Amino acid sequence: MPTGVALRDAREQLFAAAERVLLRDGPNALTSRAVTAEAGCAKGVLHRHFADFDAFLVELVRDRIARLDVRAAVLREAAGTGTVVGNLTDALEDVFGSLALGILGLVIARDELRARLRATTPAGLPLLTEAAAMIGSYLRRERDLGRVAGEADVDTLALTLIGTGHLLFAGREDAPPDPDDVRRTVGSVVAGAVRAV
Incomplete structure (x- = not known):
């Protein structure tokens, strides 16, 4: 994953990515890796905005x-x-x-x-x-x-x-x-x- 990609309103983009994963694959598929991959960002972006998953x-x-x-x-x-x-x-x-x-x-x-x-x-x-x-x-x-x-x-x-x-x-x-x-x-x-x- 690229680490230099800037996200505008990262929280909302991560939330939207989580919703897509949830709707498509269900609650058991919702992981930090799945969310950041769906959002097209590095996993660290999620952890910069939230203490943990x-x-x-x-x-x-x-x-x-x-x-x-x-x-x-x-x-x-x-x-x-x-x-x-x-x-x-x-x-x-x-x-x-x-x-x-x-x-x-x-x-x-x-x-x-x-x-x-x-x-x-x-x-x-x-x-x-x-x-x-x-x-x-x-x-x-x-x-x-x-x-x-x-x-x-x-x-x-x-x-x-x-x-x-x-x-x-x-x-x-x-x-x-x-x-x-x-x-x-x-x-x-x-x-x-x-x-x-």
């Missing part, structure tokens, strides 16, 4: 979790528009995209990574915990608007949607589930809570 992975996962904040804001703004089921279906399809599933596989496969992430996500699985909070926040807003029943336990609904979504999307090598199937499942989960408006 697990520190790199922690920052990769945290960066991708931070992107949920943007999605959460979009979802909260959707409250009162469209349908609750439609908004939740779109959110689940976004949360469980192929990259998110790869990140989840990575977190599950690497004990050291999971242990380091406990500092910011002390319970549950990182990414899923934050996704459940995003959906719970959206459902609270819809409840305030009267589109979700006042007595609805939105936190339990959010956890149920995340767990069900994970089961629907995980383990599919060929293609994501049919959007109509996702919508039907979401509708079933929230049927007792969503008010017809």
Whole structure:
């Protein structure tokens, strides 16, 4: 590998390279050598920006979790528009995209990574915990608007949607589930809570 190649925004380029390896080859193939080879740089570049490979992975996962904040804001703004089921279906399809599933596989496969992430996500699985909070926040807003029943336990609904979504999307090598199937499942989960408006 050439050592004199300058990388603009090395962190983002290394993150993007890690995502490509993760999507193409899975979590077990994600090594510092695979990431730097994919990025077209020397292995030392990664270690110049991160203490070790697990520190790199922690920052990769945290960066991708931070992107949920943007999605959460979009979802909260959707409250009162469209349908609750439609908004939740779109959110689940976004949360469980192929990259998110790869990140989840990575977190599950690497004990050291999971242990380091406990500092910011002390319970549950990182990414899923934050996704459940995003959906719970959206459902609270819809409840305030009267589109979700006042007595609805939105936190339990959010956890149920995340767990069900994970089961629907995980383990599919060929293609994501049919959007109509996702919508039907979401509708079933929230049927007792969503008010017809």
